[in-house]
Amino acid sequence: MIDLVSLDALRAVETHGSVVAAADALGFTPSAVSQQIKRLERQTGVPLLERVGRGVMLTGHGRHLVEQGARLLADLEELQAGLHQQAATVAGHVRLAAFSTAMRGLIAPALPRVLASNPDLRVSLTEREPWDTIGLVAAGQADLGVVHSWGDVPLSIPGHVARTTIGHDLAEVIVLRGHRLAARTVVTPRDLAGEDWIATPEGSICRQWLLRMYEGTGRLPRIAHVSMEFDSHLALVRAGLGIALVPRLGRSPLGEDLAAIEVADPVPSREILALHRASMSDSPAIAALLTALDARRGSPL
Numbered sequence: 001m002i003d004l005v006s007l008d009a010l011r012a013v014e015t016h017g018s019v020v021a022a023a024d025a026l027g028f029t030p031s032a033v034s035q036q037i038k039r040l041e042r043q044t045g046v047p048l049l050e051r052v053g054r055g056v057m058l059t060g061h062g063r064h065l066v067e068q069g070a071r072l073l074a075d076l077e078e079l080q081a082g083l084h085q086q087a088a089t090v091a092g093h094v095r096l097a098a099f100s101t102a103m104r105g106l107i108a109p110a111l112p113r114v115l116a117s118n119p120d121l122r123v124s125l126t127e128r129e130p131w132d133t134i135g136l137v138a139a140g141q142a143d144l145g146v147v148h149s150w151g152d153v154p155l156s157i158p159g160h161v162a163r164t165t166i167g168h169d170l171a172e173v174i175v176l177r178g179h180r181l182a183a184r185t186v187v188t189p190r191d192l193a194g195e196d197w198i199a200t201p202e203g204s205i206c207r208q209w210l211l212r213m214y215e216g217t218g219r220l221p222r223i224a225h226v227s228m229e230f231d232s233h234l235a236l237v238r239a240g241l242g243i244a245l246v247p248r249l250g251r252s253p254l255g256e257d258l259a260a261i262e263v264a265d266p267v268p269s270r271e272i273l274a275l276h277r278a279s280m281s282d283s284p285a286i287a288a289l290l291t292a293l294d295a296r297r298g299s300p301l
Contacts, residue, residue: 006040007069008140009033010048014058014066015139025141027124040065073140074160074279090284091120097133098125098146101230102272105250106167107146110292121285130155130205137161137275144289145275150209151266155273162281164274166294169249171209171268172260174237182259189213189265196224196242198233209268210245234258 012022013033023030041048048062058066098107107125115121128136130147137145138158148169149155157163173192175182181191199221200206214221224242227233231252233244238257245268246260254260274293280286 002043002065002069003036003039004073006036006043007065008073009036010040010058010062011066011069011073011139012141013037013049013056014063015135015141018055025136070140074277089120090118090288092283092285093122093124094144094285094289095124095126095142096144096146096289097128097136097142099130099133099148100127101247101250102146102148103127103250106272106293114288114292118285118288121288123289134158134161134275137277140277143276143280144286146293147273147275148205148270149273150205150268150270151212153205153208153212155205157275160278161275162278164290164294165271166274166290167249167272169247169270169272170262171206171245171247171270172262174234174244174246174254175259175261176237176240177257177259179243179259181261184261186262186264188263189217192221192243193217193219195222197221198225198227198236198242198244199223200228201226204228206245206247209270213245213263213266213268 009022009026009028012026013019016022016025019033019037020030023033026033028036037048044061044065046061047059048065049056050059096107103125111123111125115123126136126142128145130149133142133145133147134155134157136142138161146166147155173181173187181187184191197210199210210221225236227236230244230246230250233246234252234254236242237244238255245263247270249272274290276283276286
């Protein structure tokens with residue numbers, strides 16, 4: 001009989017492209033993942049991985065097993081969710097992936113209350129960028145994901161992944177108190193022409209939105225410094241090295257030396273979404289976490 005844990009390991013290798021990356025996503029060692037796949041090869045009697053250079057890829061048999069096995073894993077997931085729903089039990093292990101500011105500003109304040117109320121529930125947290133989170137949820141490597149979508153910047157979510165809006169967040173321009181714009185309540189991108197920006201890396205959703213803000217001005221934002229973490233953005237603004245566009249969610253206190261200014265035309269607003277596979281829609285654990293994370297029901301956003 002095919003071992004479902006081993007099948008999940010093979011699916012992780014296909015999703016992440018290597019045994020090492022699959023092990024990181026699953027929380028196992030690379031050796032454990034390799035052993036699971038060897039067990040699966042013994043059970044099926046066919047080779048499932050082949051070596052290509054220094055890496056591996058799935059054989060035709062391996063791809064077929066993952067494609068067909070995905071239906072089996074989804075059916076099993078739906079069966080488990082239905083059983084828990086009938087028993088009205090918030091229990092089990094939920095793997096939750098989310099972006100950094102959601103971890104700080106949304107999940108960290110809300111999760112302890114859920115766990116205290118449901119001692120049979122276990123939640124594992126992983127910090128990932130939205131695109132990575134979508135892939136993890138879609139492939140069954142995470143059970144619940146929290147992502148953000150800025151304005152009209154596209155976020156492609158597969159059809160078998162259900163989405164729930166759990167809040168909205170605004171970003172503001174952060175400047176030093178002595179900056180020429182510090183006394184303004186609202187600015188537009190035209191007011192910010194010529195400023196040195198501290199921005200997230202190229203290709204990130206937040207960088208894409210900063211570029212969209214400048215559309216229609218005839219200019220591009222002048223990126224002086226690049227940092228992934230918004231706490232670092234605040235530190236660099238505080239050092240007088242530029243200005244930054246920083247969301248409110250999970251933002252550290254500005255103190256007396258920094259000022260936050262609202263932006264208009266366009267307003268930098270992002271939608272916060274929770275994602276789970278449709279096969280888990282009946283899961284009381286997923287429902288309990290969605291309720292706890294819904295900013296419109298009292299979570300801090």
